[in-house]
Amino acid sequence: MQLSRGMQLSREELLRAYRGMRTIRDFEERVHDEFAAGTIPGFVHLYAGEEASAIGVCLDLEDKDRIASTHRGHGHCIAKGCDVTGMMMEIYGRRDGLCGGKGGSMHIADLAKGMMGANGIVGGGPPLVCGAALSAKTLKTGGVAVGFVGDGGSNQGTTLESYNLARVWNLPAVFVVEDNGYAESTASGWAVAGDQLKRAEAFGMPGRRVDGHDFFEVYDAAKEAIDRARAGDGPSLIHVCLNRYYGHFEGDAMTYRGEGEVDRLRAERDSLALFRKRVSEAGLIESGQLDDIDREVALIIDGAVAASKAAPAPTLADLTTDVYVSY
Amino acid sequence: MAKKTFRMAINEAIAQEMRRDPTVIVMGEDNAGGMGAPGEDDAWGGVLGVTKGLMPEFGRERVLDTPITESAFIGAAVGAAATGLRPVAELMFVDFMGVCLDQIYNQAGKFRYMFGGKAVTPLVIRTMFGAGFRAASQHSQCLYPVFTHFPGLKVVIPSSPYEAKGLMIQSIRDDDPVIFFEHKVMYDDEEEVPDESYTIPFGEANLTREGDDVTIVAFGRMVKLANQVADSLAGDGIGCTVVDPRTTSPLDTETILECVADTGRLVVVDEANPRCSMASDIAALVAENAFDALKAPIRMVTAPHTPVPFSPDLEDLYIPTPEKIEAAVREVAGRG
Ligand SMILES: Cc1ncc(C[n+]2csc(CCOP(=O)(O)OP(=O)(O)O)c2C)c(N)n1
């Protein structure tokens, strides 16, 4: 077996990966609690359980590389370097949120970081990724564009059309299908006809299937796909198999899931626990260092929530800015 | 007669029509839910529970869950409608219409005319609309003016549970494609709704209040707000007639013009963005046909011309309120 490129990452890189995954987990657990307590409005879709995918894919990306996300976007935002306090403020609808409180959880974006936005429209992202890849190619920035879609989103015409366009234009694009087994209450095993990798093959793209709880597997596949895109060899697809720990959105009673399913997943399929095991078995990092990160991240998330609760709301003057309204 | 929610009224209408007519089918994302999943069947009954209970009664052959692929399944509903079925398809949020619009306005809306009257397309597309849910820019729009713009489509906007049941049954029996707008903030509204089946005809406005001074035309949830304002202003000696057109296509222009002829003043309340809206459409209708009756300029109370903001503070400022409606009514009545 080929040696994992992820296992060859520097200590600093590995610590950065762990910190990213821990930040996503804590952020989402905290948003879950705050939503339950009634302090967060609107629709919130949590990424807890899926951390290794966002971090594995984005670890090597730079600001000039673009990603397009989904409704379940918090993890992608964090992985692409969005400020967690700015994100939390956005989720609280505050004026100092990343989008001025106008977007909310489903529309967090930070274009300077190459984060083109979470998306309220399933399948809204992949065509945008083709566009971002076209910009990178035309402007010769050396950048790549990565599109995340869910198993549900993988069935949208826009997604399949984007595979075709990306191949036909030979774009520096990577399509990441995050298959968490469900689209809302519908199982992906029922809704997805055929096979994700064969879909890639049908469009002439290389495809790889990975265990999305395993940072190293995701990282390796992403590195290969990103390198290919950067080298001008066109798009590829990664089918990431993973699980979500919470409901489709906060408030979902999840009666469609099997009994004990989530408890089992938390016990057996935890990307953070798996990462710890891998790095300690390989003698790469001592657990005390990871514990330190856990403590630091907890403080950062506490601070983000406290700052968001105390932050000012937008006002009437903000309602009609950022859009052409006079007529 | 029992009290029923807006949600239950729509559910009951669909169930009664499915019992009456075996060609009526339901389709949409998670309309039953739990497809292929290890837990409960009928786990969702639609994202806000409107279709719950239909699958257990009518089976998966008549209550079809779909993959997330609106172009294909809304298009399939159009094709099925043209070939013998009466689909009630759910486009979860009207904001998603961009994904499947071609199948609605270029296909469904044009078959009858374009094919020289030889086609019927008895299709209902149910869709959630409106702000107030903190659901942000891509899950909160109104968009009924857009559908009203397309010839060949019928557009229905029920303003209460009673209205919803009668209009839904009418929609299912209608031979043209109907877009049925359900305001997401109204699902738990309750009122007396008859158990038996009944229809409310299209193109016949309902006067929910009658008064001599000002005509208020309002749509969907805005009817409720207009009624509130009419009731409170009655105490102040300002009489309001509230017109609920019920359908924007067809539109009961006659009743609107008659009411304006009587009151000489018009306020239109429309939660949609103002440009090319129902508000501007009705203002134009009245300006063209009842100009001489007008004693004051027409006033429109609408959302601003912006996307719907997420922040609750901004969203509350975005949506027309009773206070804004009242101010407009007082102004045209010369009692500002
Ligand atoms: C065009 C469109 N259709 C439907 C929806 C409603 N919706 C939001 S998320 C979702 C399920 C998406 O499933 P998947 O792509 O697997 O992502 P996951 O939620 O599992 O992360 C649906 C149906 C939407 N937002 N946009």
Ligand SMILES: [Mg+2]
């Ligand atoms: Mg999914």
